[in-house]
Amino acid sequence: MSENTAAQAQAQENEAMGTAYIVAALGEQELRVKEMGQWRPSYLRALREGDFDTWAAGALHEEDAPLFVDLDATFDEIAAFTAEVMTKAGEEPGKSGGSSKSSKRTRKR
Template sequence: MAANPRPAARKTAARAQSRPRVPEPDVTEAEAQEIEAEGHYVTVELCGEDLRIIPPAAWRLSYQRLLNAGQVDAFIERVLHPDDVDLFVELDCTGAEFQQFIVDAGEQGGESLGKSPARSRSGKTMRRR
């Protein structure tokens, strides 16, 4: 017996109708990028040079997946200010310097990238059945 696609279609349509439409401002694409970029960067030193980077709390998960997959250049293109990407490539930092750069970016953004303040669950005793 085939599933009825109509209820799902109704839910999607109802969800779309319940959201208020926000009028789009008359801004060019370049202006929108400038507005988006303004104030979203912190300045962090790497190999004696100041670079502007988006704080880690504002990174998209897709950016973090790039970093976790080892695609550092693609990651950097997304989180650094466009004017600083070439300088980053020229600096050719070590892994330790890069790691410290990311930690410093987190601290500049007001967060710590260290261990979670949550209690460790490994210390809990397990109840036997």
């Protein structure tokens, strides 16, 4: 399946599911980002690895992803943008949603 066909299929799925978007500003441009519950693990992995183009293609509204790439934002601008998205989503920026390790050590038997 080509990327364009996959993007169209994803857009149709989002429309059918009524995917909600969070609106956040990147510079002076407002972009729509899927709510984090709609992200696939690969989107978060791309974001953590700094692959912003791949992240944008999956996490942003299909019309906003190319705009994100065209804006060619700085790392500071992207960090502020993603922090705003996470704050609006009720997440704490910079914190993983995964479980933390226990502070107690277990004894090996």
